Amino acid sequence: MPALYNLARTGLLPPRFALIGVDHNDRSTDEWRGKIKEFLEEQVGKSGEGALKTIDDRYWSPIADAMSFLKGDFTDDGAFVALKQRLADCDKAKNLGGNVLFYLATADRFFATIAQKLGEAGLVDTKECNGFRRLIVEKPFGQDLESAKALNTCLLKYLREDQIYRIDHFLGKETVQNILALRFANGLFEPIWNRDRIDHVQITVAESIGVGTRGKFYEATGALRDMVPNHLFQLVAMTAMEPPVSFEAEDIRAKKAEIFKAVHPLTLADAVRGQYDAGTIEEQKVSAYRAEPNVSADSTVETFVALRLMIDNWRWAGVPFYLRTGKRLKTRSTEIAIRFKRAPHALFRDTPMDELDADWLIARIQPDESIRLRFNAKRPGPAMALESVAMDFKYKDYFKQAPSVGYETLIYDCLIGDATLFQRADQVEAAWAVVDPILKGWAGSSPRHFPNYAAGSEGPAAANDLLARDGRSWRAIR
């Protein structure tokens, strides 16, 4: 809803539309509107510069007028008959050309049922309907390879692939989309974007928040499922994909899917899991994962994961991709850091080369979106002394930030039918196939030393060992 509001504000919502909320609760359209307005008002002024500033009636009113509530149970055929009627009424009243987006803002256990019922009610068959019929689903898209395949099979029984929009909200982040611009709109980087020049890649998605009120969900999910085959792999795909032949959705999606097919099969030695203990974050004492609401006192669910991926293709053979993500880490920080190979030593043999850092290119996704190039420069003075320095591009120095919650582009793209930022069935399955051996391996053996990192730290010691084995180390989380 905040994204719809922002789309209205920027003139990107179509002038005629209807918004139908379907749920099993007893409530009137007025009550639903009231709740949504309340929610929007709570969002005003929240979370940084991108947040809503005010709720302006000029933009809110057309949305409020377009809203209507329909009580219905997702498992009940009658609900879909009623929905069909409501859609027809709205279409007739507003002349909507038959176009419908079904946004499954529901628990994932309903995805298959809703797709089936929509299909059986003739609501997604474009031969029967005039306009487009599209379905939006958001993660969790399955719990593992098998369930993701089953869900795809079910959706594809009733809809064509081009009608399905699988959202990964990381792709709504401007800085994630900008990786493609950085790589493919510049002549500078792509020629050095390979195993000849790159030593390794580190991708970090660190969060300082804990599981909060989501204990029940998290106990059934864990950090690996929650973050890796989706969000972290989107960052891997953007960094590692081959140049597409065009910016057409299918060309980009094909290149991204290829990456996961090329990942060398993981073994348990490539993965580390952790769970947070009590600790201190920004001077606040916070409790251990096991003490969070709806979490078992002897839970073995991971809240941290680190992986070492090798991509078996000509560009990346021999270049490790180290990934880590966790809750209750030192600070919130998402970045992709590319470490280049060191310069040959000969020229600077009398300087303390070993103390110098290698060159890095760091795409900072959030917060403080930026791109930083770290390289060595001569320190002024008579001696040849080198020092690591940085060139920084900060988004906020160049671009005015429009209020955005990250879903504006995604919803707009669904409206105009651009699938570039959405996941195709084969990509989802290939991503699950990569993590499947780890999910299975971990399910079969309880972690012995949980909790193994303090809240406010940089994660478990074993994550350092993962890189130390290769003679490398993590960048500090900051």
Ligand code: BG6
């Ligand atoms: C969600 C996960 O998909 O992404 C959460 O379920 C996580 O556990 C969130 O906190 C992170 O997204 P963002 O946009 O806040 O970085």
